[in-house]
Each structure stands twice: as C-alpha cells, then as structure tokens.
Amino acid sequence: MRQNKLFVLLATFVAAAGGLGSTAVLADKASDEAAIARYREMIADGNPAELVAGQGEELWKTKRGPKNASLEQCDLGLGPGVVNGASARLPRYFKDTGRVQDLETRLMTCMETLQGIDPKAVIDAKWLKGERETMAALVAYIVTQSNGQKIAIDMKPPQMKKMYELGKMAFYYRSGPMDFACTTCHGEAGKRIRLQDLPDLRTQAGAAAGWGTWPAYRVSSGEFWTMQHRLNDCYRQQRTAEPIYGSDVTIALSVFLAATANGGPVLTPGLKR
Amino acid sequence: MKKISIIAALMAVSSGALASAEDIRGEFVAMMDRSFKTNGIAEKHRMYQLDFQKECSAEKDPPKKVMQAIEAAQLKTIRYPADGKYLGDWKEGEKIAISGRGLTWTDKTRFNNGGGCYNCHQLSHKEIAYGTIGPSLQDYGKVRGNSDEIVKYTWGKIYNAKAYNACSNMPRNGDAEILTEQQMKHLMAFLLDPESPVNKK
Numbered sequence: 008m009r010q011n012k013l014f015v016l017l018a019t020f021v022a023a024a025g026g027l028g029s030t031a032v033l034a035d036k037a038s039d040e041a042a043i044a045r046y047r048e049m050i051a052d053g054n055p056a057e058l059v060a061g062q063g064e065e066l067w068k069t070k071r072g073p074k075n076a077s078l079e080q081c082d083l084g085l086g087p088g089v090v091n092g093a094s095a096r097l098p099r100y101f102k103d104t105g106r107v108q109d110l111e112t113r114l115m116t117c118m119e120t121l122q123g124i125d126p127k128a129v130i131d132a133k134w135l136k137g138e139r140e141t142m143a144a145l146v147a148y149i150v151t152q153s154n155g156q157k158i159a160i161d162m163k164p165p166q167m168k169k170m171y172e173l174g175k176m177a178f179y180y181r182s183g184p185m186d187f188a189c190t191t192c193h194g195e196a197g198k199r200i201r202l203q204d205l206p207d208l209r210t211q212a213g214a215a216a217g218w219g220t221w222p223a224y225r226v227s228s229g230e231f232w233t234m235q236h237r238l239n240d241c242y243r244q245q246r247t248a249e250p251i252y253g254s255d256v257t258i259a260l261s262v263f264l265a266a267t268a269n270g271g272p273v274l275t276p277g278l279k280r
Numbered sequence: 281m282k283k284i285s286i287i288a289a290l291m292a293v294s295s296g297a298l299a300s301a302e303d304i305r306g307e308f309v310a311m312m313d314r315s316f317k318t319n320g321i322a323e324k325h326r327m328y329q330l331d332f333q334k335e336c337s338a339e340k341d342p343p344k345k346v347m348q349a350i351e352a353a354q355l356k357t358i359r360y361p362a363d364g365k366y367l368g369d370w371k372e373g374e375k376i377a378i379s380g381r382g383l384t385w386t387d388k389t390r391f392n393n394g395g396g397c398y399n400c401h402q403l404s405h406k407e408i409a410y411g412t413i414g415p416s417l418q419d420y421g422k423v424r425g426n427s428d429e430i431v432k433y434t435w436g437k438i439y440n441a442k443a444y445n446a447c448s449n450m451p452r453n454g455d456a457e458i459l460t461e462q463q464m465k466h467l468m469a470f471l472l473d474p475e476s477p478v479n480k481k
C-alpha cells in the first residue's frame with residue numbers, strides 16, 4: 008500500500024518535471040529529485056501524520072456546528088469540494104471574501120459559512136486543542152491530497168502582488184530585544200543553528216525546501232504542526248510579540264515564501280526531527 | 281485615447297498595483313500593528329522598531345555612512361565593569377553559552393536568560409553541536425591573547441555587537457539587558473581563560 012503511494016508520488020513528479028524539458032530547469036530538477044529521495048527515505052517507516060490525516064478526512068465529512076453541515080462543499084479555490092491539488096495552490100486571492108487566504112484562514116471561512124462555527128473558536132483556541140485540533144486534522148487531510156504535486160501559486164492578482172511585497176518587508180523586519188528578523192536565520196545559504204540545517208528562504212530551492220515540506224509531523228514533540236503553527240514558533244524564537252492566528256502578517260509571509268518556492272515539489276505532510 | 285489611459289491608470293491605482301513605496305510602507309506598519317498581540321513577557325511594543333533596527337531591515341545593509349553613525353551611537357551604550365574585573369568563572373560561562381533560553385512568550389520572567397552562544401558559534405573543543413551563523417570562536421583566547429585591548433574589545437562585542445557592525449546578527453547582550461554583568465564576566469572567562477575548553481584541548 009505504502010509502496011503504491013510512493014510510486015504514485017514519484018510518477019506524478021516525474022511526469023510533471025518531464026514536461027518542462029529546458030536546460031534551465033535541470034539544476035532545480037536535480038535538487039527536487041534529491042528532496043524527493045530524502046522524503047522517500049524518511050517516510051519509509053511511515054509518517055504518523057497519516058493517522059491525523061485520517062481523522063481529518065472523517066471531520067471533513069462529518070456534520071458539525073450550529074448549521075449541522077459537513078465541509079464537503081468547501082471551496083478551497085478549485086471549486087466546491089475539490090481537495091486534490093488545492094493546498095499546492097494556496098495562498099490565493101478569493102473573490103468571495105475579497106481576501107488573500109492561506110489554507111487555514113480559508114478553512115475558517117468554510118467552517119463559518121457552511122457550519123456556522125465562529126472563527127474566534129479557532130483563533131482563541133490553544134495549539135492542538137479544541138477547534139484548533141480540528142483545524143490541524145483537516146489540514147493534514149487536505150495537504151496529503153497535494154503530495155507529489157508542484158507548488159503553483161497564482162501571482163497574477165494584484166492583491167497577491169501586494170501581499171508578496173508586504174511579506175517580503177515582514178521577512179526582513181528586525182525588532183524585539185534580540186534584534187532578530189526571519190532573515191537572521193534564513194537569509195544565507197549553508198547555515199545551521201546547533202546541528203539544525205537552515206534553508207535560505209530567499210532562494211527558490213531554499214523556500215521550496217521549507218514551504219514544500221510543511222505542514223509536518225514533528226517527531227521530537229510527537230505533534231502535527233500546521234503552517235500557522237510553524238510561523239508562530241518562528242516568531243516565538245525571534246522573541247517578538249505573538250502573531251495572531253491567521254493575521255495578515257502570517258498570510259503575507261506565506262505568500263512571500265510560497266511564491267518564492269513556486270514550481271518546487273510539494274512533499275506534505277512532511278516529517279521533521 | 282487619453283481617457284482610456286487615465287481610466288486604466290485609475291484602475292491600476294485602485295487595485296494597488298501602482299501603490300507608491302510610501303503607501304506600502306504605511307500599509308505595512310498598519311498590518312504589523314494589527315497582526316501581533318502581547319503574550320506574557322513578550323509585549324506588543326517589541327514590534328516597534330528602534331532606529332537602527334529599521335535601518336537594518338532591508339535586503340541590503342544601509343550605506344557606509346549610516347552604518348558608521350549607528351556604530352558610533354551604539355558604542356556609547358557600552359558600560360565597562362566598574363570594578364575593572366572582566367573575567368569570571370569559565371565553568372559558569374560554559375553553561376550560559378549552552379543555554380538558549382529566555383525572553384520568549386513561554387518564559388515566565390525576562391530574567392535568567394541564556395546567552396545562546398552555541399546557536400551560532402563553535403566554542404569548546406568538546407562540543408560538536410554548534411551553529412554556523414556566526415564565526416568559530418574556538419581557541420579565541422589562545423589565538424588573540426588577553427591584552428587590555430583584546431579584553432576591552434571582547435567585552436564591548438558581547439555587550440553590544442552593533443557598535444562594531446551596525447547590522448550584526450548578534451544580539452546586544454548588555455545593552456538590551458539580555459545578560460547581567462556577572463553573566464558576561466563568566467562568558468569572558470569562557471572565551472579567554474587558558475584552562476577553558478575553548479582554548480584547551
């Protein structure tokens with residue numbers, strides 16, 4: 008079963024990469040293939056995120072909330088109910104809300120409109136508790152349905168271009184008692200903290216290695232972390248104040264990272280130390 | 281013809297595509313203001329930048345003149361030990377170098393912080409789990425000796441690294457009250473004492 012899944016993942020990727028063919032992409036192709044080989048090795052014994060994703064699939068189909076409805080009609084950008092490939096194309100600009108949304112803020116919109124669940128129930132919850140635990144499971148399910156595809160962010164809408172610029176400014180923004188910015192750790196190639204390698208998030212390959220492998224299961228904490236959770240902990244370690252769940256700075260940074268990573272492989276859910 | 285181009289320009293402006301640098305700066309400030317909240321000791325005012333933090337928040341470092349002005353201003357913040365004693369206990373210094381804790385919203389007090397030195401620097405001959413964001417400091421004292429000049433410079437660098445490199449990645453341990461004077465003395469010994477594993481194999 009697992010073997011089959013891996014074969015599909017690899018076959019999908021090879022087919023996608025094969026279509027490009029120009030020499031300019033050869034280097035990226037090689038690093039993508041190395042990334043896939045590493046991922047394959049890592050999940051050889053299974054990725055515990057599969058269990059979380061299974062719970063998420065159940066929750067997606069379960070009638071919940073004041074409106075007693077499931078999320079099966081949720082539009083993640085590819086039409087109501089389409090999950091396959093959806094997270095590879097997020098964040099994106101949504102006309103119905105007039106906002107750029109990442110996967111988690113889009114799911115909050117669906118929970119509110121379809122199920123009548125107040126977004127505050129997610130925003131005010133603690134990590135992996137209450138509605139945020141539900142959110143993590145839904146995310147695990149949805150990102151599994153983009154595994155092996157390519158990051159494909161639509162940067163044509165002016166709203167996306169603006170979010171990219173705002174995200175870039177946030178990336179370089181130094182503040183707090185330690186004067187840190189994202190770029191303190193992720194603005195140079197080949198660096199590490201202690202023994203932890205740090206991707207250079209200014210480059211396509213580095214951003215793909217980061218953006219393309221989150222959300223992920225963290226072995227050290229035994230937890231599945233969404234991208235909002237990942238960014239939140241980056242800010243904690245930067246010693247800033249806390250970013251509000253789903254706030255615009257988190258969306259802007261996500262657009263900056265995802266757009267920089269555009270074309271790289273989606274290897275989600277990831278598996279981290 | 282003229283009308284059409286004016287309409288096109290207006291549309292572009294309204295959609296934000298032609299927003300000026302100042303407009304986007306204003307939007308950015310507003311976004312940061314509404315996106316963060318106080319959590320425990322990590323208060324919201326941390327998001328408001330000091331002048332030099334602002335100058336060092338672009339893709340490239342500011343012009344040399346600006347860098348020099350920042351360095352001159354930061355140099356004035358450095359306070360040297362009143363008792364003239366710079367060297368504490370290297371064993372205590374090693375513990376401070378190893379600890380990366382402190383000042384996050386999951387820390388209870390803003391005191392009792394680590395130096396986090398190993399996050400970025402190689403130090404002891406025996407510790408292999410070191411980061412590489414900063415230069416290796418292995419054999420720091422062995423290579424440089426402990427002349428008054430070196431001792432004073434090392435103290436200053438630990439106290440406020442921005443005095444020597446305006447946009448350095450290194451925190452201002454003394455100036456930002458991350459470490460106490462006593463903790464910095466211990467770190468000095470860890471770097472400079474001949475018996476410290478930084479200098480002795």
